[in-house]
Amino acid sequence: MKNTRRLLKSRKTREGINTVLLTGLGLVTLGIFLLPLVYGIVTSLKTDQQITALGAPWWPATARSFTYEGQTYEIYKVVECDEEGNPIPWGRDPENLTVPECGWLNTVHDWALVTRQREFAEFLDPDDPEAGLIRWEGRWRTLDRDWVFDAQWDNYVKAWNTINFPRLLWNTIMYAVITTVAVVGSSSLVAYGFARFPLPRKNFLFMIVMATIILPGAVTLIPTYAVFAYIGWVGTWLPLIVPTFFANGYNIFLLRQFFMSIPKEMEEAATIDGAGPMRTFVSVILPQAKPALVAASLFHFFFAWNHFFEPLVYLAGNPNNYPIVVGLTAFNNLYSQQTNLIQAASLISAVLPLFVFLFAQRVFLQGIVFTGVDK
Numbered sequence: 001m002k003n004t005r006r007l008l009k010s011r012k013t014r015e016g017i018n019t020v021l022l023t024g025l026g027l028v029t030l031g032i033f034l035l036p037l038v039y040g041i042v043t044s045l046k047t048d049q050q051i052t053a054l055g056a057p058w059w060p061a062t063a064r065s066f067t068y069e070g071q072t073y074e075i076y077k078v079v080e081c082d083e084e085g086n087p088i089p090w091g092r093d094p095e096n097l098t099v100p101e102c103g104w105l106n107t108v109h110d111w112a113l114v115t116r117q118r119e120f121a122e123f124l125d126p127d128d129p130e131a132g133l134i135r136w137e138g139r140w141r142t143l144d145r146d147w148v149f150d151a152q153w154d155n156y157v158k159a160w161n162t163i164n165f166p167r168l169l170w171n172t173i174m175y176a177v178i179t180t181v182a183v184v185g186s187s188s189l190v191a192y193g194f195a196r197f198p199l200p201r202k203n204f205l206f207m208i209v210m211a212t213i214i215l216p217g218a219v220t221l222i223p224t225y226a227v228f229a230y231i232g233w234v235g236t237w238l239p240l241i242v243p244t245f246f247a248n249g250y251n252i253f254l255l256r257q258f259f260m261s262i263p264k265e266m267e268e269a270a271t272i273d274g275a276g277p278m279r280t281f282v283s284v285i286l287p288q289a290k291p292a293l294v295a296a297s298l299f300h301f302f303f304a305w306n307h308f309f310e311p312l313v314y315l316a317g318n319p320n321n322y323p324i325v326v327g328l329t330a331f332n333n334l335y336s337q338q339t340n341l342i343q344a345a346s347l348i349s350a351v352l353p354l355f356v357f358l359f360a361q362r363v364f365l366q367g368i369v370f371t372g373v374d375k
Helices: 002-044 048-052 154-162 165-196 202-214 217-230 238-246 249-261 264-272 277-288 290-305 309-314 324-334 339-359 361-370
Strands: 061-063 065-068 071-079 108-116 120-124 134-137 147-149
Touching (some): 048 339, 154 339, 165 202, 165 249, 165 277, 165 290, 165 324, 165 339, 217 238, 217 309, 238 309, 249 290, 264 277, 290 339, 309 324
Antiparallel strands (some): 061 147, 071 108, 108 120, 120 134
């Protein structure tokens, strides 16, 4: 009995250790993946001066300053004792310097820098500016500024107003929604045909469709551009929207795998009740394939939201039709030195896709799992 208890206790201990290790590993991995997002958020809240300043903290902050008699001076942290504990002469009267007592802790003052020289500097005490200048022997460039937390939420307002975000968001939402409905609808019809109907040389035709996934878009760009230019579609949304009504190899594969997992008995029951192929597809197949349809929709929605190259090619010279990714590229070229505004604009553009994924996350993951596993 005692041995059994010891074994159970040892087993529980091992399980607890494994749980802690796996949880810790998961948190570390999550932290690594979230680092770019954290960096983007922190950078978007910084000032231009903090980004270019040496020794600035990683968190959003502003260097403190002191205004005296119409002049603004930056505040530095001045240490009275050097690194070896030796006193540094300082005083208001250069001819009668006073030497402070250096204890085991150095005394730090927040003083406003007035005069900058190579081997000495002069400061003002913000708490007692009328006392006059304080001479400090040393190189002022070695001193640290006094930084205070100051998140610049106005960066998001500046980014929003600078590049006409409402227009870019409207263009992108319309493009993403229309093409998502078109490509998922057409792909589901083609996938249903491959999954259920006895087509001649069906496997060969399916392999041709799958080969379109491997074919790089750069190979077909010039021929398709020539065709669209000939019919006068260049400069409009038509070259980007119309092809999506003719299905997509990746979505065909994803939906076909799911359709094949649906029991045929359900379709046979619908046929007995008098339903034709189209009625069966709409009333039986599509309701059962909701997870796969959501997964395919989200895949294409995120693709359309981040689509860059083809909109850049076909919409060149028409900034009013730009999607948000192309608009951000133009914004980056104009404000390449202001990374805080660039990060703010990028985060604004990522808000809507993030909310879409969070709300559809459960169904999305369910569709990904079911497309590769039989029910």
